[in-house]
Amino acid sequence: MGLEIERKFLVTGDAWRSAMTSSRRLRQGYLAIDGQTNVRVRTDGKQSWLTIKGKGEGISRPEFEYEIPPVDAESLLEMCHGRVVEKTRHHVPDGDHLWEIDEFDGRNRGLVVAELELRDAAESFGRPPWLGPEVSEDPRYLNANLALHPFAEWGR
Amino acid sequence: MGLEIERKFLVTGDAWRSAMTSSRRLRQGYLAIDGQTNVRVRTDGKQSWLTIKGKGEGISRPEFEYEIPPVDAESLLEMCHGRVVEKTRHHVPDGDHLWEIDEFDGRNRGLVVAELELRDAAESFGRPPWLGPEVSEDPRYLNANLALHPFAEWGR
Numbered sequence: 001m002g003l004e005i006e007r008k009f010l011v012t013g014d015a016w017r018s019a020m021t022s023s024r025r026l027r028q029g030y031l032a033i034d035g036q037t038n039v040r041v042r043t044d045g046k047q048s049w050l051t052i053k054g055k056g057e058g059i060s061r062p063e064f065e066y067e068i069p070p071v072d073a074e075s076l077l078e079m080c081h082g083r084v085v086e087k088t089r090h091h092v093p094d095g096d097h098l099w100e101i102d103e104f105d106g107r108n109r110g111l112v113v114a115e116l117e118l119r120d121a122a123e124s125f126g127r128p129p130w131l132g133p134e135v136s137e138d139p140r141y142l143n144a145n146l147a148l149h150p151f152a153e154w155g156r
Numbered sequence: 157m158g159l160e161i162e163r164k165f166l167v168t169g170d171a172w173r174s175a176m177t178s179s180r181r182l183r184q185g186y187l188a189i190d191g192q193t194n195v196r197v198r199t200d201g202k203q204s205w206l207t208i209k210g211k212g213e214g215i216s217r218p219e220f221e222y223e224i225p226p227v228d229a230e231s232l233l234e235m236c237h238g239r240v241v242e243k244t245r246h247h248v249p250d251g252d253h254l255w256e257i258d259e260f261d262g263r264n265r266g267l268v269v270a271e272l273e274l275r276d277a278a279e280s281f282g283r284p285p286w287l288g289p290e291v292s293e294d295p296r297y298l299n300a301n302l303a304l305h306p307f308a309e310w311g312r
Contacts (some may be wrong), residue, residue, distance in 0.1 A: 031208060032188030032195050037235060039188050039195045039208070050206070050222065052187060052195070054235045064232060066206065066222055076220060079193060079210045 004053070004063040005121055008141055010132035011112040016092050016101055019128075023090045029080030030147050038144045041068075041076040048073030053144075059121060059136050083147040094128045107150035113141060160209070160219040161277055164297055166288035167268040172248050172257055175284075179246045185236030186303050194300045197224075197232040204229030209300075215277060215292050239303040250284045263306035269297060 028042035036055030042048065048070045054062040068076075077084060086106040092099040097116055104111040113135070116125060135141045140149070184198035192211030198204065204226045210218035224232075233240060242261040247254055253272055260267040269291070272281060291297045296305070 032190035032193050034188035034190045037188050050208075052206075052232065052235075062231070062235065064224075064228055066224060068220075068222060072220055075218070076208065079208075079218070081191075 002063045002065070003060050005060040005118045006136070007059055007116050007118065007125075007134065008136045009114045009116075009134050011101060011114050011130055012132040013130050016090070016099075016114075016128065016130045019092050019094070020090045020101075021093060023088055025086075025088050027077065027084060027086050028143065029077045029084040030144050031076060031080055033083070033144050033148070040144070041073050041080070043070060043073040043077070046070070050076070080147075085143050085147050092128075095126045097125050099128070104146070104151065107152045108146050109152065111146070111151040158219045158221070159216050161216040161274045162292070163215055163272050163274065163281075163290065164292045165270045165272075165290050167257060167270050167286055168288040169286050172246070172255075172270075172284065172286045175248050175250070176246045176257075177249060179244055181242075181244050183233065183240060183242050184299065185233045185240040186300050187232060187236055189239070189300050189304070196300070197229050197236070199226060199229040199233070202226070206232070215274075236303075241299050241303050248284075251282045253281050255284070260302070260307065263308045264302050265308065267302070267307040 024044045026042055026044055028040055030038055030040055032039040038053050040051045040053070042051065048068050050066050050068050052064045085104070085108060087102045087104045087108070090101040090103065092101055100115045102113045102115065114131060118125070139145055140154070180200045182198055182200055184196055186194055186196055188195040194209050196207045196209070198207065204224050205221050206224050207219060207221045241264060243258045243264070244261065246257040246259065248257055249255070256271045258269045258271065270287060274281070295301055296310070
């Protein structure tokens with residue numbers, strides 16, 4: 001079990017791309033979104049995981065993650081009935097921290113979000129110039145919500 | 157991934173107890189019950205599993221099961237918010253088949269159900285004398301539904 005403590009920001013501009021050290025394409029689907037608990041299957045094509053996230057308090061949430069066979073992940077993704085998020089995750093180091101920048105695709109194309117996992121909620125970190133407004137507490141940006149109400153449909 | 161093909165019967169009387177070869181106490185909770193998909197955590201105190209069951213057709217359902225650390229199971233059971241089923245599972249061989257007889261406890265006390273897992277839906281099997289009416293297609297007897305609407309409350 002882990003407790004995920006995460007801060008999330010919008011990204012402005014493309015300056016982060018020159019600092020990027022790695023990228024991988026992720027597909028993730030939501031098998032169940034039940035009240036505050038969701039069950040996610042994620043694959044990068046080589047490795048796959050099943051993740052359970054519980055009800056959070058502020059920016060921290062209980063999280064359990066288990067690696068599963070990729071062949072299972074494909075069947076489980078089909079069981080998500082379209083509640084699937086596609087994105088490319090880029091790693092961008094900044095000082096002592098490693099940002100994860102998610103560039104969404106599919107029905108969430110146009111959305112770019114930077115996430116930083118922290119050891120504790122009070123941990124300080126630098127603000128790189130491409131960092132936009134914080135959205136840590138905005139539920140629309142939860143990936144489970146992006147699967148249900150994708151970015152492309154927000155304006156409608 | 158597996159496809160679970162299972163037939164389920166009520167049990168009449170106690171004659172099966174003399175044929176019982178093993179028993180173990182199970183606690184299982186439902187982390188998510190979302191449409192036709194449910195996510196279950198189960199523990200017998202020594203081993204624990206996370207199971208995803210999909211939408212079934214008749215008596216068969218897709219099922220994915222992963223063993224998880226028992227310490228995770230305890231935390232995950234707490235995340236089920238009371239949607240927990242307690243039972244003792246007895247193994248009762250009959251001819252070539254091994255029946256699982258679930259003697260429920262807690263809010264489902266009084267309910268005893270016999271289950272037989274089959275290799276295919278057409279497989280034949282003997283009817284031991286303690287076998288009562290079939291309930292394979294009655295959704296009330298799904299363990300996920302027993303967690304939400306326990307047997308003790310059916311009469312109300």
